[in-house]
Amino acid sequence: MIATPLAGYLLVAALVFAIGLAGALTRRNAILVLIGIELMLNAANLNLIAFWRYGPHPEAMTGMMFAIFSIAVAAAEAAVGLGLVISIYRHAKTTDLDQINRMKG
Amino acid sequence: MQELTQSFQPQLAGGAISSAADLLWLIPALPIVASGVIALLKQPRRKTAAGLAICSLAFSLLLSLAAFGHVVSGWARGTAVRETVNFSWIQVGTTHVELGWVLDPLSAVMLVMVTFVGLLIFIYSTGYMEHDENFTRFFCFLSLFAGAMLGVVISNSILLLFMCWELVGLTSYLLIGFWYQKPSASAAAKKAFLTTRVGDVFFLLGIVWLFAQTGTLLFYDSGAGSMEKLALGGLLVHPAMFGLTAAGAIGLLIFAGAAGKSGQLPLHVWLPDAMEGPTPVSALIHAATMVAAGVYLIARVYPLMEAGALAGGTTTALSVVTWVGASTAVFAALIAVAQNDIKRILAYSTVSQLGYMMAGLGMGGVAVGMFHLITHAFFKALLFMGAGSVIHGAHEEQDIRKMGGLKGAMPVTFATYAIGMLALCGFPLFFSGFWSKDGILEAAQHWSVAKAPFYMLVFGALLTAFYMTRQVSYVFFGTWRGHGHAHESPRVMTMPLAILAFFAIALAAIGTPAWPWFRAFLDGHMAEFDWHGFSEPGLMALMVTSSLVVFAGLLLGWWLYGNKSPSAEEPDALERAMPPVWAVLRDKLYVDELYGATVIAFYHWWAKVADWLDRRIWGGIVAGVALGFGWWAQLNRFLDTNVVDGSFDKGCEELASGGGLMSRVQSGRIQTYLRLLAVAVVVLTAILIWSSRG
Amino acid sequence: MGIAFYIISALTVCGGLAAVLLKNTVHCALALTVAFAGLALLFLRLDAQFAGFAQILVYIGAVAILVVFAILLTRGSDTPKDGVFSKTWLAGLAIAAAVFSVLGWAVLQAAPWLPHETVAPNVTVNQIGEALMGRYVLPLEIVAVLLTAALVGAVIVAMHEKEGAK
Numbered sequence: 001m002i003a004t005p006l007a008g009y010l011l012v013a014a015l016v017f018a019i020g021l022a023g024a025l026t027r028r029n030a031i032l033v034l035i036g037i038e039l040m041l042n043a044a045n046l047n048l049i050a051f052w053r054y055g056p057h058p059e060a061m062t063g064m065m066f067a068i069f070s071i072a073v074a075a076a077e078a079a080v081g082l083g084l085v086i087s088i089y090r091h092a093k094t095t096d097l098d099q100i101n102r103m104k105g
Numbered sequence: 106m107q108e109l110t111q112s113f114q115p116q117l118a119g120g121a122i123s124s125a126a127d128l129l130w131l132i133p134a135l136p137i138v139a140s141g142v143i144a145l146l147k148q149p150r151r152k153t154a155a156g157l158a159i160c161s162l163a164f165s166l167l168l169s170l171a172a173f174g175h176v177v178s179g180w181a182r183g184t185a186v187r188e189t190v191n192f193s194w195i196q197v198g199t200t201h202v203e204l205g206w207v208l209d210p211l212s213a214v215m216l217v218m219v220t221f222v223g224l225l226i227f228i229y230s231t232g233y234m235e236h237d238e239n240f241t242r243f244f245c246f247l248s249l250f251a252g253a254m255l256g257v258v259i260s261n262s263i264l265l266l267f268m269c270w271e272l273v274g275l276t277s278y279l280l281i282g283f284w285y286q287k288p289s290a291s292a293a294a295k296k297a298f299l300t301t302r303v304g305d306v307f308f309l310l311g312i313v314w315l316f317a318q319t320g321t322l323l324f325y326d327s328g329a330g331s332m333e334k335l336a337l338g339g340l341l342v343h344p345a346m347f348g349l350t351a352a353g354a355i356g357l358l359i360f361a362g363a364a365g366k367s368g369q370l371p372l373h374v375w376l377p378d379a380m381e382g383p384t385p386v387s388a389l390i391h392a393a394t395m396v397a398a399g400v401y402l403i404a405r406v407y408p409l410m411e412a413g414a415l416a417g418g419t420t421t422a423l424s425v426v427t428w429v430g431a432s433t434a435v436f437a438a439l440i441a442v443a444q445n446d447i448k449r450i451l452a453y454s455t456v457s458q459l460g461y462m463m464a465g466l467g468m469g470g471v472a473v474g475m476f477h478l479i480t481h482a483f484f485k486a487l488l489f490m491g492a493g494s495v496i497h498g499a500h501e502e503q504d505i506r507k508m509g510g511l512k513g514a515m516p517v518t519f520a521t522y523a524i525g526m527l528a529l530c531g532f533p534l535f536f537s538g539f540w541s542k543d544g545i546l547e548a549a550q551h552w553s554v555a556k557a558p559f560y561m562l563v564f565g566a567l568l569t570a571f572y573m574t575r576q577v578s579y580v581f582f583g584t585w586r587g588h589g590h591a592h593e594s595p596r597v598m599t600m601p602l603a604i605l606a607f608f609a610i611a612l613a614a615i616g617t618p619a620w621p622w623f624r625a626f627l628d629g630h631m632a633e634f635d636w637h638g639f640s641e642p643g644l645m646a647l648m649v650t651s652s653l654v655v656f657a658g659l660l661l662g663w664w665l666y667g668n669k670s671p672s673a674e675e676p677d678a679l680e681r682a683m684p685p686v687w688a689v690l691r692d693k694l695y696v697d698e699l700y701g702a703t704v705i706a707f708y709h710w711w712a713k714v715a716d717w718l719d720r721r722i723w724g725g726i727v728a729g730v731a732l733g734f735g736w737w738a739q740l741n742r743f744l745d746t747n748v749v750d751g752s753f754d755k756g757c758e759e760l761a762s763g764g765g766l767m768s769r770v771q772s773g774r775i776q777t778y779l780r781l782l783a784v785a786v787v788v789l790t791a792i793l794i795w796s797s798r799g
Numbered sequence: 800m801g802i803a804f805y806i807i808s809a810l811t812v813c814g815g816l817a818a819v820l821l822k823n824t825v826h827c828a829l830a831l832t833v834a835f836a837g838l839a840l841l842f843l844r845l846d847a848q849f850a851g852f853a854q855i856l857v858y859i860g861a862v863a864i865l866v867v868f869a870i871l872l873t874r875g876s877d878t879p880k881d882g883v884f885s886k887t888w889l890a891g892l893a894i895a896a897a898v899f900s901v902l903g904w905a906v907l908q909a910a911p912w913l914p915h916e917t918v919a920p921n922v923t924v925n926q927i928g929e930a931l932m933g934r935y936v937l938p939l940e941i942v943a944v945l946l947t948a949a950l951v952g953a954v955i956v957a958m959h960e961k962e963g964a965k
Contacts, residue, residue, distance in 0.1 A: 004804045006913040009841070010906045012808045016815050016834070018899030023819025025780050025891030026884050031824060031869050033775070035831050038862060039815050042838050045850075053845045054913070058920035061927065065935055067842075067850045071857050072942045076949035078862045082869040083953035089873040090959075098885055101773030776885060783894045790901045794908065 009050035017043035030085045030095045034078065041074045125168075125175040126188035126208040129259050132168050132216060133269070135161040137252030143245040154241040155231045158248040162224045165255065169216035176213040180626055186210070189261050189325050203322050207261035210627050211471065215258045215401055218479050222393045222486050223251050225601035229490050230385040232597035233497065243283060243383070250276035254394050258401065262322045263312050263331070266402070270308070270366070273398060274301050277390050281382040293378035300375040304365015311358030315409075318343070318351055324405065332408040341413045349421055352412040356422035359406055360429075367399025368456045369463060370433045374697055376456050380448040384493030387448060392455050392485035397478050400462045404471045411470075423467045424554055430463025431549075431558040431565075436694065438568035442575070443690035447492050447505050450576050454529065455485060457565060461545055464558055469548025472624035476616050477541035479623075483612060484528035484538055487605035491522035494594040494602065495580060499587050505579040507588075512581040514591040519581050521602040526577055528609040530570040530659065533652040537612035542566065544616065544624075547647055563654055570658025578666035618644060804844065811837030822883050824870045832863045846919045849927055 020039025023032060045067045052063020089095050139161035143154045179186035191205030206212075227247065234243050253276055256269030275298075282294030316322055319336040321329055328335060340352040349357070363369075368376040379391050390396070403410065403426065410422045419427075434457045441453035458481050466474030498515050499508050512519040528538035546566075549559035585591060593599070615622040625631060689695070770777070814834030821827045835858040842851030885891070931939050 004801055005910070005915075007906050007910045008804065008808075009845070010913075011903060012811065012841070014899055014902035014906060015812055016838075017902065018895045019812065019815040019819060021783060021898055022892055022895035023815075025776055025783065025894060026888040027819060028883055028885050029824055031866060031873065032819065032827055032883075033779075034869075035818055035827060035866060038831065038858075038866075039818065039834060042835065042854075042858070045854075046838060046841060049842055049845050049847045049850055053847065053920075054916060056914070056917075058846075058917065059922070061920075061922055061930055064847050064850050064922065064927075065930060065938075067847070068853055069935075069938055069942055071850070071853055073945065075857050075861055076946050078865055079953045080949050080956065082865050083957035085869055086872050086957045095873050097774060097776055100775075104771060104773030776891065780891060780894050783898055787894070787897045787901050790905065794901070794905055798908070 006050060006054040009046060013043045013046040013050065015043075016040075016046070028096050028098055030088065030097055030100070031082070033097065034081050034085065037081075038074065038078060041070065045070050125172040126190055126206075128168065129172060129190070129206050129208055132165045132172075132220070132259065133252045133255035135165050135252070136248045136255065140245050140248035140252060143241060143248060146241055148238070148241055151240045154244045155227075158244040158251075159224065159227045159231075161248065162220060162227055162251055165251075166217075166220035166224050169213075169220045172208055173213045173217050176208065176210055177626070180210065183631070187325060189323070189327075189330075191261060191323055191326060202264065203262050203326075204265045205261040205323055205326075206259040206265075207325055208259070209325075211401075211404060211475065212259050214475070214479060214623075214626070216255065218482050219251070219254055219258060219394050222482055222605070223254075223389060225604060226385050226389045226393075226486060226490065227251075229388075229493075229598050229601045230383075232595050233385055233493055234383060237383075239283070243280075246276055246279045246283070247385075247389070250280065250390060250395070254398065257398050261324050261326075261330075263315065263324065264322045266405075267308065267312055270362075270398065270402075271305070273395055274298060274305070274366070277301075277379070277395055280386040280390060281379045283382055283386065287381065290381040293375070293381040297375040297379050300372050301365040304362045304372055307358045308362025308365075311355045311362065314351070314358065315355050318355070332406065337408060337412045340409070350413055352409055353420055353422045356406065356410045356412075356420070357425060359409070360403060360422065360426055363399030363402045363463075364429065365399070366402075367396050367459045367463070368433075369399075369429050369460065370436055371696065373433065373437065373456045374700065377449050377452040377693070380446070380452050384448070384489060384496060387452070388486045388489035388493065391452065392489050393482035396455060396459055397462075397482060400459065400466065400474060400478050403463070403466050404475055407466070407471050419467075419552075419554060425467075427464050427467030427552070427554075427558055430460045430465075430467060431561040433457065433460030434464060434565040435460075435561045435568070438565045438572065439690055440693050441572045442568060443687055445506055446503050447495065447508075447576065447580065448489070448503060450505075450572060451485070451488055451492060454488075454569065454573070457569065458485065458529070461542065461562065461565070464562060465545035465548060468552045468558065469545060470628075472627040473544045473548050475627060476544055476623050480528070480537040480541040480609070480612050480616070483605050484525040484536075484609040487521060487525035487602060487609055488529065490598070490602055490605070491518050491525060494518045494598055495522075497594050497598070498591045500589050500591075502587050505576060507586050508580045508591075509583040509587070510581070510585040511591055514585070515593045517593060517599045518602065521599075521606040522581070523577065524606040524609055526573045530573055530655050531566060531651060532655055533648065535610055535613060537609055537616065539651070539655075540613050540616040543648060543651055546651055547644065550643065550647060563651070566651060567654050567658045570655045571662045574659050574662025575666050578662065578668070582668050804841075807837055807840045807844065811841065825867065828863060828866045828870055831866065832859055835859045835863060846922075849922070849924060 017040050020036045020043060022036070023039065024036030027033060027036065048063050048067045048070065052058055052061075052067075055063065085095060088100065092100055094100070136158070139157045143157055146154055176186045187207065187209040189205055189207045191203055193201040194204045195202040227244075230243065230247065234240055237243065250273065253269045253272035257266055257273060260266035260269060278294045278298040281297050282291045284290045285294075315331055318340055319331045321331055321336065323330045324332040326333070330336065337352060340355065341350050343351040346354065365372045376391060376396070380387055382390075410426070411420055413420055437453045437456035437460065441450050441457065444450045444453060458477070462474045462477050462481070465477050494515065495508065495511060495518060496503055498511065498518070502508065524536070528536040531539040531542040533539050546559065546562055549562055550556075552558060616624075692698075770781075811834050814830050814832075814837055817830035818827045818834055821830060835854065839851045839854040839859070842848075842854055
């Protein structure tokens with residue numbers, strides 16, 4: 001099989017990251033911002049795994065452990081974040097981020 | 106006068122000062138202290154005030170008599186007493202300001218005269234001022250005056266003399282303007298003060314010059330005084346100006362001061378107006394004592410005045426004194442002829458007699474002038490007090506045309522007044538005035554410079570007899586033309602009159618050529634009773650001449666006025682005879698008008714100039730400065746508001762707007778923050794890559 | 800097998816694109832799921848089996864479901880009237896593009912020096928378990944605490960407020 005270079009995985013990860021960032025920066029709905037953030041986290045995970053695989057000591061499992069913990073933390077963060085969004089929705093009756101600017105300085 | 110034995114031996118310097126001389130300072134001090142105490146008393150305490158004043162002056166009289174006795178005893182023993190007590194008052198650098206007093210024949214006789222006449226007038230005042238509500242204030246001022254006058258008499262330092270001189274002037278002002286609610290009285294007081302001030306300025310100049318030239322303020326100081334040979338010699342060496350020596354110039358300056366105080370021409374204008382004061386004041390101050398102070402001053406500085414005189418000759422200073430005195434004598438006598446106010450006649454008479462005294466000093470020396478001063482003090486005080494009694498009896502009427510026939514209603518006053526009047530005229534033989542005036546006439550006759558003063562003084566004697574007769578006829582003879590009933594004055598007023606009348610006669614004894622005790626006493630040589638004194642060549646002729654002149658004046662006056670009683674509306678007898686002359690004489694020879702047109706007019710003009718200067722120039726400068734400050738303040742305010750405040754405000758605004766700008770970052774929108782984060786990441790990464798590449 | 804990489808990558812990228820571009824929020828969530836699946840496959844390709852299955856279990860099985868729940872609870876199915884993108888969407892896009900370009904540039908820069916594929920590691924679940932209990936016990940426990948805290952926090956945050964002030 002033709003070995004895919006590491007650069008390929010990295011580029012894919014970068015692309016997904018950029019896509020997630022674009023979503024987080026441009027979409028109005030708060031949940032979609034969270035979706036974008038999840039995408040970014042996933043892209044980072046891909047990066048980790050890729051570097052683990054192509055790294056010098058894959059048997060140390062460092063990269064994979066890191067990715068696993070990242071998944072766990074991301075899950076927790078998604079839970080809390082979505083809970084917050086729901087709570088905000090109850091107060092502001094909307095999830096439109098353009099309208100939620102009470103932290104305005 | 107024949108030359109008697111040689112002058113006495115002067116008292117040796119270094120001799121013990123007698124207690125009389127040591128305590129001499131008490132004589133002026135007691136009345137001044139009394140004055141101070143009276144000033145603190147309340148109005149109703151009249152008896153206390155009068156009592157204090159009279160007691161203090163009585164003590165001074167006793168001390169003066171004691172001092173006089175001491176000097177007389179010294180004279181009897183053949184020593185010329187002159188004791189001085191000097192002390193240094195202030196020290197400025199190396200210069201000492203010295204004060205002191207002197208006891209010698211001159212000051213001794215003056216002390217006795219002033220305290221005696223003063224005491225009599227004090228007693229008289231208790232009766233005269235009884236109905237006045239300012240009784241205590243009167244005695245306060247009177248006491249102060251007495252103390253100051255006595256200070257002038259005993260002073261050995263020309264500075265102390267000047268200080269007391271000014272104090273005398275001040276009290277004169279206070280007493281002339283005693284009834285200050287009357288505008289004429291306060292105006293007269295001001296006039297007196299200002300006129301004497303003119304003289305005092307020259308006096309001060311003389312003092313300063315004398316001090317600068319001789320280096321001492323004291324008259325007698327064991328050989329170092331300004332009246333002693335050493336200093337006088339120094340003064341003669343320096344010629345001053347117009348051919349005068351320093352001694353002459355200083356003498357003239359001092360005479361200017363004396364002329365002011367003693368009412369000599371042309372500074373006589375204040376004396377008649379000074380009659381606005383109460384009669385005791387006129388008697389004491391403007392007859393007997395203060396006006397005599399000028400004469401006394403000349404007598405005191407006589408060594409200076411006669412310094413440089415050659416034997417038988419005279420100095421310029423003394424010549425000036427003589428001419429001024431003689432002119433004053435005639436001038437004032439002329440005016441007195443046409444006056445209608447009883448006191449004013451006496452005032453002009455005083456001016457005239459002061460002229461006599463000055464002439465006597467100038468031509469005959471200290472003794473001649475001083476004798477007339479002493480006798481004049483007694484009979485002039487008598488005349489003034491008599492006039493006061495008449496005014497009192499005629500219910501405060503002072504116009505002689507509204508009096509008359511008082512010799513019956515007021516016999517004691519009439520008798521004493523007649524004695525005084527005859528003494529003043531110089532009625533021969535029994536009256537002291539005759540002998541004192543004759544002394545002056547004799548000196549005038551023998552004066553080496555000119556004969557004119559003699560004739561002037563003789564003419565003055567004629568006029569004196571004439572106007573006094575006129576006055577006495579108007580007042581005491583004829584019929585009563587006043588309102589109400591005239592009555593005699595109380596004993597407290599007539600007793601002093603009697604005492605003074607006695608002395609007006611008695612003093613003749615010490616001045617006759619037979620026994621010239623007064624002259625001998627003052628000049629410091631023996632006097633013996635010698636009828637041959639009358640056999641001086643020309644003396645008898647002179648006595649006869651002067652007697653004839655006096656009789657002529659008396660007869661002329663009696664002929665014109667006699668027992669007739671012209672009412673106020675009728676023209677005076679002399680006026681009918683010579684109307685234009687009368688008008689000029691009545692208007693006081695227009696001296697006041699002359700002053701008004703010249704000096705006063707100049708003063709007003711100058712005051713206007715000064716006012717213009719003050720308001721326009723100085724005021725303009727001040728206003729200009731204020732304006733400048735105003736501009737400056739406005740400029741500052743402009744700068745402050747616009748530049749300082751402005752820049753500060755601007756800065757704050759910029760800060761605020763900057764802050765406003767910055768706060769727009771805090772949009773409250775999460776996506777904005779995210780974007781910023783992302784941008785930061787990009788930038789950082791780029792930097793990292795670049796740096797790692799490089 | 801290079802072609803499998805491209806297909807899976809394309810799937811992932813398309814899923815991601817769909818997730819951020821679709822109007823309907825639920826569709827976005829489902830597209831996200833597709834993206835997750837694609838990533839899981841990529842993990843498997845990289846011989847990280849445990850990570851891949853963990854990805855499927857956690858992300859697709861929990862996070863995606865959670866997202867759908869949240870969307871449904873917040874009426875995210877309704878399309879907003881002003882459009883789904885913010886007014887300044889271009890700036891966000893530009894920034895994302897900038898980020899991608901930087902990252903891409905970094906990768907391409909370093910491409911010659913990147914390591915090549917090595918022998919596939921033989922990682923057993925046993926080893927992973929031992930590693931978790933051995934070397935990574937601390938992170939494990941911390942993550943456990945974190946999960947507990949997140950659980951409690953999420954419950955509190957999303958809980959209905961009591962009536963009246965507390």
